[in-house]
Amino acid sequence: MMFDFDFLLTSDTANGILRAWWIDPVMASISFASAVYFFSYQEMRHGTSRFRNWHEFCYSGDGRCILLESLSAYWIGIVLWKTFIPPPGETIPDGIPYSLESLLWLIAEVVSGVVLYDAYFFFIHWGMHECKYLRIFVHREHHGETKYLEARHVLHHSLLDGSAQVLINIMVQRRTPWGDLKSRLARALHNIIVTWMLTESHTSSPYPNIFRKHCTGVRNHRFHHLGIGEGENIAESGVNHAYQQFFGYLDSTKAWYYSKSTSTMKTEMRKKLISIIKNCAQHISDMDKNQESYFNPRFYTG
């Protein structure tokens, strides 16, 4: 039996519900809420939660308010963004794959977005720990929970900290690094994957162990919070390591560099890093002016 979802693309709003501007933030909200509740349930099931059941969870201020507060702040931000910032292009492609090439294209769209978000946020996160004022006024709230770090604490952060994450995610979802408009499907998948990975990196539940198995950053994020190093001595471990949320290559590069560099090299490196960040920001702002690339399989279809 075939289901007909045409009404979702043709009714209600000008181009159908699934093409409405608010479908991205709705998808992001639903995936974040589902991941947080799913992992909270797993924590209770495995006895790693400070709550024994949903009743306790919902009646504690922590469990009840955290999602509502985050969602309210998020939606106020989204409406403001929508009011002032125009969409990246006139017609955003749906991105439903119709061939092997377009499936690979979709995968490239999603993977590049996740990798880019992870890389940008590594530098922001590092900066938030290096700079005393950012650490105290922006990032400290996210490190507030030191005893019972659980899935819901992924949402525990200051307004600026959370806004930075949302902004970077929006930016990498507008266009691919090679300049093409990101499709609707790629954006939806990005939101599902990123919110899941972020929640999995905070949970105290041992299962399901999906991204932690393969991604160093997801596996080490709890160590970043709780100050326990993986195979390193305690004094050097903890919050000084594992700034990268998903993958670990930038943390490893940083550790490798600082283990053998002299102080003048460090200053040079810092200058270089600042210019790289500036160039990245410039690159993102230039993307909107770029043309669609000739590699895009969608380019050749009517």
Ligand SMILES: [Zn+2]
């Ligand atoms: Zn941190």
Ligand SMILES: [Zn+2]
């Ligand atoms: Zn965290």
